Amino acid sequence: MCGIVALILKEGQASPILHEALKRLEYRGYDSAGIATLYDGKIFVKKDAGKIDEIHARLNFDSIPGKVGVSHTRWSTHGAPTKENAHPHLDCKGNVAVVHNGVIENFLELKDELIERGHRFISRTDTEVVPHLVEEGLDAGLSLYDATVNALRRLKGSYALAIISTKETDKVVCARNESPLVLGLSDYGTFCASDIPAILPYTNKVIVLNNGEVALLEADKVTVKRISDGVTVSRDAKVIEWSIEQAEKQGYPHFMLKEIHEQSTSLRNALRLQEQYLDLIATFLDRSEKIFLLAAGTSHYACIAASYMFSKLARLAACPVISSEFIENYGDSVGIDTVILAVSQSGETYDTLKAVDYARMKAATILGITNVVGSTLTRVSRAYIVQQSGPEIGVAATKSYTAQLLVLAQIALKLAKIRGKLSQDEIDELKASLNRIPDVVENILETCEEKVKEIAIKYSKEKLFLFLGRGISTATALEGRLKLLEISYTPSLAYPAGESKHGPISVVEDGVPTIFICPNDETRKEILGNIMEMKSRGAKIISMCEEGDQKIKNLSDDVVEIPKQIHPILSPIPYIVPLQLLAYYIAVEKGLDPDKPRNLAKSVTVP
Ligand code: F6R
Numbered sequence: 278m279c280g281i282v283a284l285i286l287k288e289g290q291a292s293p294i295l296h297e298a299l300k301r302l303e304y305r306g307y308d309s310a311g312i313a314t315l316y317d318g319k320i321f322v323k324k325d326a327g328k329i330d331e332i333h334a335r336l337n338f339d340s341i342p343g344k345v346g347v348s349h350t351r352w353s354t355h356g357a358p359t360k361e362n363a364h365p366h367l368d369c370k371g372n373v374a375v376v377h378n379g380v381i382e383n384f385l386e387l388k389d390e391l392i393e394r395g396h397r398f399i400s401r402t403d404t405e406v407v408p409h410l411v412e413e414g415l416d417a418g419l420s421l422y423d424a425t426v427n428a429l430r431r432l433k434g435s436y437a438l439a440i441i442s443t444k445e446t447d448k449v450v451c452a453r454n455e456s457p458l459v460l461g462l463s464d465y466g467t468f469c470a471s472d473i474p475a476i477l478p479y480t481n482k483v484i485v486l487n488n489g490e491v492a493l494l495e496a497d498k499v500t501v502k503r504i505s506d507g508v509t510v511s512r513d514a515k516v517i518e519w520s521i522e523q524a525e526k527q528g529y530p531h532f533m534l535k536e537i538h539e540q541s542t543s544l545r546n547a548l549r550l551q552e553q554y555l556d557l558i559a560t561f562l563d564r565s566e567k568i569f570l571l572a573a574g575t576s577h578y579a580c581i582a583a584s585y586m587f588s589k590l591a592r593l594a595a596c597p598v599i600s601s602e603f604i605e606n607y608g609d610s611v612g613i614d615t616v617i618l619a620v621s622q623s624g625e626t627y628d629t630l631k632a633v634d635y636a637r638m639k640a641a642t643i644l645g646i647t648n649v650v651g652s653t654l655t656r657v658s659r660a661y662i663v664q665q666s667g668p669e670i671g672v673a674a675t676k677s678y679t680a681q682l683l684v685l686a687q688i689a690l691k692l693a694k695i696r697g698k699l700s701q702d703e704i705d706e707l708k709a710s711l712n713r714i715p716d717v718v719e720n721i722l723e724t725c726e727e728k729v730k731e732i733a734i735k736y737s738k739e740k741l742f743l744f745l746g747r748g749i750s751t752a753t754a755l756e757g758r759l760k761l762l763e764i765s766y767t768p769s770l771a772y773p774a775g776e777s778k779h780g781p782i783s784v785v786e787d788g789v790p791t792i793f794i795c796p797n798d799e800t801r802k803e804i805l806g807n808i809m810e811m812k813s814r815g816a817k818i819i820s821m822c823e824e825g826d827q828k829i830k831n832l833s834d835d836v837v838e839i840p841k842q843i844h845p846i847l848s849p850i851p852y853i854v855p856l857q858l859l860a861y862y863i864a865v866e867k868g869l870d871p872d873k874p875r876n877l878a879k880s881v882t883v884p
Contacts, residue, residue, distance in 0.1 A: 278305045278306055278352050278378065278546075278665075278666070278667020278668065279305060279306045279349060279350060279351045279352050279364070279377070279378040279471070280299065280302025280303070280305035280306060280349065280350045280378065280470075280471045280472065280475065281302075281347070281348065281349050281364075281376040281377070281378050281437055281438075281439055281458075281469075281470065281471050282295055282298040282299055282302065282347075282348045282349075282439075282468065282469070282470040282471070282475050282476070283295075283346065283347040283348070283376070283439035283441070283449045283451060283468065283469045283470075283494065284298075284345070284346055284449075284466060284467075284468050285344065285345045285447070285448070285449050285466055285467055285468075285494050285495065285496050286344040286345070286465060286466035286496060287344075287465050287466055287496045287497065288344065288465065289344060289465070290339075290342065290343070290344070291314055291343055291344055291345060291346040292312055292314055292338055292339050292340070292341040292342075292343070292346060293338075293339040294479065295312050295314075295338070295346050295347075295348040296312065296329070296333060296338040296339055296348070297478070298348070298468075298470060298475040298476060298479075299312075299329055299348050299349070299350050299475070300329050300330075301474045301475045301477075301521070301525070302350050302470070302471055302472060302474070302475045303328070303329055303350055304525060304668060304670055305350065305352060305378075305471060305472070305667060305668065306350050306351050306352025306353075306667065306668060307328050307329070307350060307351075307352070307668070308326065308327075308351055308352060308353055308358035308649075308650070308651055309324065309325060309326040309327065309332075309350075309351040309353070309358045309359070309360070309362065309363035309364075310324065310325070310327075310328070310329045310332055310348070310349060310350045310351060310363065311323060311324025311325070311332075311348065311349055311363045311364050311365055311376075312324070312338050312341055312346055312347070312348040312349075312365070313341075313346060313347050313348070313365040313367075313374035313376075313441065314341045314342065314343030314344075314345060314346035315343050315344075315345040315346065315441055315443065315446045316341075316342040316343035317342075318443055318446065319371075319443060320367065320371055320372065320373075320374050320441070320443055321341045321342065321343065322365055322367070322374065323336045323337075323338055323341055324349075324360060324363040324364065324365065325360045325363060326358045326359050326360055326363060329350060344466075344496075345441055345446060345447070345448075345449060346441070347365055347374055347375070347376045347439045347440070347441050347449065348365075348376060349363070349364035349365060349376035349377075349378075351363060351364060352650075352667055352668060353650030353651060353663070354380055354403070354650065354663055354665050355380070355384070355401060355402050355403045355404075356400055356401030356402045356650075357401075357650055357651050357655075358650060358651040361399050361400045361401075362400045362401055362402050364376045364377060364402075364404060366399075366400060366402065366404050366405045366407070366408050367408055368396075368408040368409050368411065368412035369396055369397055369409065369412060370412065371443075372412065372415065372442055372443045372444060373408040373411045373412050373415065373440065373441070373442045373443075374408065374440070374441050374442075375404060375407045375408045375411070375438060375439070375440050376404075376438070376439050377403075377404040377407060377436055377437070377438050378436070378437045378456045378457075378471055379434060379435035379436035379437060379438075379454070379455065379456035380403060380434045380435050380546065380549045380665065381403040381404065381406060381407070381432050381433070381434045381436065382433045382434035382549055383431075383432070383433040383434065384403035384404075384406050384434075385551075387406040387410065387431060387432075388405075388406050391406060391409045391410070391413075394413075396409040396412075403434075407428055407432070407438060407440070408440075410424075410427070410428035410431060411424045411425055411428045411440060411442070412424075414427045414428060415442060415444050420445065421440070421441075421442045421444055421445045421448055421450055422448070422450050422491075422493050425438075425440055425450040425452065425491065426491055426504060426507070429452050429454075429491060429504050430504065432454075434454075434455075434549060435454055435455035435456045435545070435546070435549065436452065436453070436454050436455075436456055437451070437452070437453050437456035437457060437458040437471055438451060438452050438453075439451040439469055447495060447496065448493060448494065448495055449467075449469065449493075449494040450491065450492070450493055450494070451469040451486070451491070451492050451494065452486075452490065452491040452492070452504060453486040453487065453488060453489075453490055453491075454488050454489055454504075455488055455542075455545065456471070457471055457472060458470070458471060458485075458486045459471075459472070459473055459476070459483045459484065459485050459486065460483060460484040460485075460486060460492055460494070460499050460501075461476040461479065461480040461482065461483050462480060462482045462483070462484070462499065462514050463479055463480035463482065466496050467494045467495065467496065467497075467498070467499050468480065468494075469486075469492065469494060472524075472525075472527070473517055473519070473524045473527075474521050474524035474525045477517065477519070477521050477524050478521065481516055481517040481518070482514040482515070482516055482517075483514060483515055483517055484499065484501065484512050484513075484514050484515070485515070486501065487510075489503060489504050489505060490502065490503060490504065490510060491503075491504050530865075531671065531861070531865075531870070531871050531872045532670040532671040532872050533671035533673055533675060533764070533861055533871040533872055534861055534871075535671075536669055536670070536671050536675045536676045537675050537676070537722070537854070537857050537858060537861065538722055539667075539676050540675070540676045540679050540715075540718050540722070540854065541715045541716070541718050541719035541722070542715075543665070543666040543667065543676040543677075543679070543680050544679060544680060544683055544714055544715040544718055544850070545715045546664075546665040546666065546667075546680070547664050547665055547666070547679075547680040547683040547684055548683065548687075548711065548712065548714075548715070549665065550662055550665075550684065550687060554660060554661075554662050555662065555687055555688060555691050556691060557660045558618070558644050558660050558662060558688055558691075559688055559691035559692045559694075559695055560695065561616055561642055561644055561659065561660060562587075562593065562595070562616055562618065562644070562688070562692055563591075563593070563692060563695050563696060564616075565614060565615065565616035565642065566614035566615065567596075567610065567611075567614060567615045567616070568587075568593070568594070568595035568596065568615075568616050568617075568618065569595070569596050569597075569598050569603065569607060569611075569615065569616075569617050569618070569636075570583055570584060570595050570596065570597040570598065570618050570620065571598055571600050571603055571617050571618065571619045571620070571629055571632055571633065571636075572597070572599075572600060572619065572620040572621060572629060573599060573600045573601065573621070573626050573628050573629055573881070574674070574759065575622075575673075575674040575677075575678045575756060575759060576620040576621055576622060576626075576629075576674070576678075576681060577597060577599050577600075577620075578678070578752045578755045578756040578759065579620055579678055579681040579682050579685060579752070579756075580597035580598075580618075580620055580685075581597045581751065581752040581755065582682055582685070582749055582752035582753075582849045583595065583597070583618075583620075583682075583685035583686075583688075583689065584596065584597045585748060585749040585752070585846070586685060586686055586689035586749070586846055587688075587689050587692060589749075589846055590689045590690060590692065590693040590698065590699060590707070590846060591689055591692035591693040591695075591696050591698050592696065592698050593692055593696065595618070598632075599628075600619075600626065600628035600629040600631070600632045601628040601632075603632035603635070603636075604631070604632055604635050608635060608639075611635070611636050611639045611641050612639055612640065612641070613639075613640040613641070615636065615639070615641040615642070616641065616642045616644060617632075617633060617636045617641050617642070617643050617644065618644045618645075618646070619632075619633050619643060619644070619645050619646070619654055619658070620645075620646045620647075620681055620685075621645070621646075621647050621652075621654050622647065622648045622649075622664075622666075622669065622674055622677040622681070623647070623648070623649055623652060623880040624645065624647035624648070624649045624652025624653055624654035624655055625649070625652055625653055625654070625880050626880065626881055627881060628881070629654070630653055630654065630657070633654070633657055634657070637657060642659050643657055643658045643659055644658055644659060644660050644661065645657075645658035645660075645661035645662070646661065646662050646664060646681060646684055646685070647661060647662075647663060647664065648663065648664050648665075648666050648667075648668075648669070648677050648680070649663075650663050662684055662688075664677065664680040664681055664683075664684050665680070666680040670872070671871065671872050672763075672764075672872065672873060672874055672877050672878070673760055673763055673764050673857075673860070673871065673874065675760075675857050678756060678853065679718070679850050679853065679854070682847075682849050682850050683711070683714060683850060686711060686846070686847055686850075687711065689846075690704065690707055690708065690711070706844065707844055707846070707847075710842070710843055710844035710847055711847065713842050713843065714843065714847060714850055714851070717839075717840050717842060717843055717851050718850065718851055718854055720840055721839060721840065721851055721854045721855065722854065725837050725838075725839075725854070725855050725858070726858055728837055729837060729855045729858040729859050729862060730858070730862045732819060732835045732837070732859060733858075733859050733861075733862030733863045733865075733866055734862070734866055735835070736790045736817075736819070736863070737765075737862075737863045737866035737867060739767070739788075739789075739790050740767070740768065741767070741768050741769065741770075741784065741789055741790075742758070742761060742767060742768075742769040742770075742789075742790050742791075742792060743769070743770050743771075743772075743777075743781065743784070743785070743789060743790070743791040743792065743811075743816070744757045744758040744761075744769060744770070744771035744772075744791075744792045744794070744856075745771070745772055745773075745774040745777055745791060745792070745793050745794070745804075745807060745811075746773065746774060746793070746794035746795075746800075746804075747773060747774045747775060747800035747803055747804050747807070748798060748799070748800040749798070749845075749846065749848065749849055750794040750795070750796060750798075750800065750848065750849070750852065751771075751772075751773040752849050753794045753821075753848070753849045753852045753853050753856065754771040754772065754773075754774075754792070754794055755771045756849075756853055756856070757771070757792060757794070757853060757856030757857075757859070757860070758770065758771035759771075760856060760857055760859075760860035760861075761856075761859065761860040761863060763860075763874050763877060764860055764861070764864040764869065764871045764874045765860060765863040765864040765867055765869060766867075766869070766874075766875070767863065770784065774793070774803070774804055774807040775803065775807070777807065777810070777811070778810065782810070782811070782814065785811055785814045785815065785816050786814070786815055787815035788815060788816075788817055789815070789816050789817065790816070790817045790819055791811045791816040791817065791818055791819065792819045792820075792821070792856070792859075793807070793808055793811075793818060793819070793820045793821070793822075793829075793833075794821050794852050794856075795808075795820055795821065795822045795823075795826070795829050796821075796822070796823060796839070796845050796848035796852060797822075797823040797826065797841075797845065798845030798846075798848065799845075801829075805828060805829070805832070808820070808829070808832045808833070809832065812832060817834045817835075818832060818833040818834050818835075819833065819834065819835045819836075819837075820832075820833040820835075820836050820837070821836075821837050821839060821852050821855055821856070822836060822837075822838060822839065823838070823839055823841055824838040824839060824840055824841050825838070825841075826838075837855040839851050839852060839855075
């Protein structure tokens, strides 16, 4: 997730406005930033690594002249956060400047093709193919608009793009596919931006661009067309009544709720990983003697789910370990034959990095999954994958958890393929199921939220909750419990359901809410038994089950039904979503701020 803003003014200087607007998009990314403007027939660029304020203190963004400009604040996905990789990116001649949010999936093919035709690349980003493609169109005599449309038709993946050129200094062309982009109309100029808050101080008249649309901005008007066939789209501007603060949360009362709702998008992004990195990670794992999945908190629960995925799909044993326990528990067994797959949203968690350092010293191979390019974990890993969830502001991990699960599932599938453990039909079925996940999560968010809210209100005053699941759903039970615990401070227990009779069942008495995670997998029969066990002792049964599962529904006091179309091994992704919402609404019902739970920090960088 990055933020882009572009602007074309009738009079005045664009750069101070672009700079201010970018700062309001810093929640979308903050590892590098840049502005390019058009002045006197030339493009002027200032960009660097770092936060906007730091770069401004060094370079003074506001001094760049010109009425037209594009700007960007970055959250790295391809290429480290360096000056070269910061946007805007230019073509060979410095006549075209481009800012981009999204992932161009076919950039490697396009880059090879462009290099063969003599183009020179400076960065390691996927974005840089775009100015070179536009350059070719301009060299062939096309207008900026037509050259851009030709380039867009070559791109696969997601993008919100804004492009300026010295060939037409009174225009900005912008386009959208699966990354957000809004246009702003005002008396003194026109804008485009990744999000409304960026432009709200200047105008509240906006047009939301849809996927597959391209817009031509001129100082006094915008024209929107479809990329596929060039047909003009007529859409009235909406007047936005939100305050800037409301707009930053896109109208949601808290970042946590916004991030829960962003999951269909972050999951789509997590499906756009580069195959060669997945292959590399899977190859290292396949060749190892011992695998430890190292993480803390929510990331540890993603690792627990991954250990089931690796075993079931690839017949590979991987041991999930809490980072702070790793050295004591397994340190002596680590050696050159060990692979550590460290999972950390921030890439900066002290306990995880300490364990990683220890394992490196003992010659283990370190692999990483993180959300932050340039984080310490990326620097100490032999190979790593960036999950591409964009910054997560709510302290409770939500969208980063489901994206971690999706990345780990893709690694499990690669491993299964390398090790020849699944038939082609099984692989195809799993891939199709993986691809359906973003839509299924979108559907859950659309259909279940009201039901979950009702359940939250009904049980918000309870003093104790139990979360039970079997098999891979144990991870969902643990993560559901952690969400509730950390933001609503409600004491809760989570166990593999089969373990409950070895102790936890003693806390069950009349009315204790007991949440069962019951996807339709091989554990269902036994979970039915566990439900009856609890019910007979007076527990109130709240079930997360597959749509239409009448047996579970008959035994439950409250039910959330999850759509069917997902392979059971992927069930931790859809099944955690109602539990995230449950924790959120219980916290709100108790009058707590879910974005700022007491005593907790987003990134725990201390021992
Ligand atoms: C819980 C939560 C924490 C983190 C943990 C590890 O909602 O956010 O439990 O999961 O502190 O953080 P990372 O993944 O950054 O290493």
